[in-house]
Amino acid sequence: MSTVRACLFDLDGVIVDTAKYHFLAWRRLAQELGFEFTKEQNERLKGVSRMQSLEILLEIGGKTFSQNVKEELAAKKNLWYVEYITTMKQNEILPGAAEFLLSVRQAGLQTALGSASKNAMTILHNVGLVSYFDSIIDGTKTAKAKPDPEVFLLCAKELNVDPATCVVFEDAKAGIEAARNAGMHCIGIGTKEDLPDADLVVPSLASITLEQITQLF
Numbered sequence: 001m002s003t004v005r006a007c008l009f010d011l012d013g014v015i016v017d018t019a020k021y022h023f024l025a026w027r028r029l030a031q032e033l034g035f036e037f038t039k040e041q042n043e044r045l046k047g048v049s050r051m052q053s054l055e056i057l058l059e060i061g062g063k064t065f066s067q068n069v070k071e072e073l074a075a076k077k078n079l080w081y082v083e084y085i086t087t088m089k090q091n092e093i094l095p096g097a098a099e100f101l102l103s104v105r106q107a108g109l110q111t112a113l114g115s116a117s118k119n120a121m122t123i124l125h126n127v128g129l130v131s132y133f134d135s136i137i138d139g140t141k142t143a144k145a146k147p148d149p150e151v152f153l154l155c156a157k158e159l160n161v162d163p164a165t166c167v168v169f170e171d172a173k174a175g176i177e178a179a180r181n182a183g184m185h186c187i188g189i190g191t192k193e194d195l196p197d198a199d200l201v202v203p204s205l206a207s208i209t210l211e212q213i214t215q216l217f
């Protein structure tokens with residue numbers, strides 16, 4: 001029987017409160033294109049890469065554009081998003097996240113970041129969490145978006161651990177699926193309603209204990 005060796009964390013919506021900034025920037029783009037975009041619809045974009053998020057948004061709005069225009073639209077959304085995150089400080093670390101990362105390491109487990117975001121390093125620097133991770137795999141190092149397991153398998157590879165000994169913390173449906181596809185355990189951050197396929201769902205990293213994690217194995 002395997003035991004837990006590493007905890008792999010998604011970034012947006014798990015470690016930092018950036019999911020709201022992604023939503024604000026996509027909604028601003030939708031408004032500019034002349035349609036409404038709701039919080040419920042935004043669930044489909046969570047964990048998904050920038051270009052795929054745009055595809056989903058355009059499908060929702062019933063819009064089609066050439067590849068060139070789509071790249072311009074994604075770049076525009078990213079400019080707005082980067083504006084929101086440049087002023088981020090430590091107080092935007094989600095409740096319990098920093099403390100949990102420390103306790104995981106104190107217990108002798110490894111930590112990794114597994115994020116689809118190309119802005120991950122900027123965010124980690126701004127909130128002072130770079131040194132909390134033994135490995136950082138972000139959107140600049142992956143070719144396939146979640147629910148593909150690539151990002152989490154790369155984390156396991158870099159940490160030199162068996163995927164079956166990893167636990168993933170995710171706030172997105174696509175991320176839970178990616179963890180499952182990687183053969184890993186997964187804990188949802190959010191509600192059971194949004195994340196029905198997680199092994200366990202908690203509202204934040206403030207409400208999970210190491211004991212609960214070891215019980216998954």
Ligand code: BG6
Pocket residue numbers: 011012022045046047048049050053078115116117118119120139172
């Ligand atoms: C994920 C977010 O972490 O990163 C998605 O959940 C986002 O909403 C994706 O689209 C890509 O992020 P970025 O910063 O590269 O546009």
Ligand code: MG
Pocket residue numbers: 010011012013014046047170171172175
């Ligand atoms: Mg997320």
